[in-house]
Amino acid sequence: MSQSASSTLFALVDVNNFYVSCERVFNPGLENRPVVVLSNNDGCAVARSNEVKALGVKMGAPWFQLKELADRHGIVALSSNYALYADMSSRVVSLLRDYYSPHIEVYSIDESFLGLNDLKPLWPDFTAMGQSMRQRIRQWTGLPVCVGIGATKTLAKLANHIAKKNPRFNGVCDLSSTTQAETDRLFDAIDAGEVWGVGRRIRAHLQAAGIRTVKDLRDTPPSWLRSRFGVVMERTGNELQGLSCLALEEVSPPRKQIISSRSFGQPVHALSDLSEVLAGHASHAAEKLRSQNGVCHAIHVFIHTNPYQKQDRQYSNSIVIPLPNASADTRLLVRAALFGLKKIYRPGYAYKKTGVMLMDIGEAQTAQGSLLLEHGSGKRAEGLMKAMDALNLRFGRNTVSVFSSSAPKPWAMRREAMSPCYTTRWAEVPVAYSR
DNA sequence: TCTGGGGTCCTAGGACCC
């Protein structure tokens, strides 16, 4: 457990109903109307306006089940536009970083933690800071946010929840400045399931043990939580008591796995159709892998029919294709994925979803002052430049070595039976590259 | 044939998050 010796203070800034709020910025006519944003294929509601939440619509509710309710209440349903949301998100992050704290952890597309430890001299109180954030972000992006402040990340999350639910807080709750009696009153009114890290299962177990509110949970000995649920819940208990166990992660660690998958709107039957989609997934995943300068040692391919259509014949399968030479090469990964798909494909089924997962991710080699970058067709030089930029490198009077590998088909080999890869350098091109 | 103590690696499954 990592815990800091000095007292800590965190803020959690969270955009209200993020996707819906983004849509409203560009279509003010949606203001004060019930709005949902739907997932891929318009399958389920992944964002709901307050008006829709008030109608009892749950997160992830299937849209087809809401049709009647939607007709009755005039719910506006929008398909999602992730490019827009990502752009809006980065605007909010920039404002927070530039105007409030350089110590920022971008936790998700609509949430950021800020480290406030160094900021005490700058603000009369942090509630004022929170209000300033709300005002500035609203003015410059059009988005509504709430701010929660606490001695630990878990408490900041909880404070944010309180700020959202209780109008009297006007969108900002600072749990580091509330009295013990006030805190107790607030915590006693919140279900333990609202705490960060308490999901459906653990909530049920807690209830059975008579632990119903956040106050109950906070007053439960962390040692008991550990014996009952493990180290993660013990940490949650400590954090609720104000002992900071989770540090601010200002630089996001590289992904350990990368998934690209999608459900089909219509069932897909033919191998050729699946291959086309899967090639796209592999190429997309490879691109994400290269963007973190990574290489992977294996690719996992999966496919399945619609598990909700119980009356249909079901089939699901997956396969892991080891790569003897770790790579982020698009063509290699696409070929491996298609090879795997052929292995697991069975004709006669209505396929609903397929995808790939890149596994065993490591860093691309940068030994001996050289940068090894395998890259898919037509983009080698471009990719190399990008990678060098990312590493803050530049060429002087150096050369670019172009090579081809004579490795046998990777999927023909098992991990424990790897044969050597013979590399032929077939051209050295002198380049000068500076930025 | 029975018996010790310690370790690593891998996988599957379960829990959680947005």
Next chain:
DNA sequence: TCTGGGGTCCTAGGACCC
């Protein structure tokens, strides 16, 4: 129940090693 697409961490158990 006509239903998203990403991720993380922890634990238990088995295979295998000295």
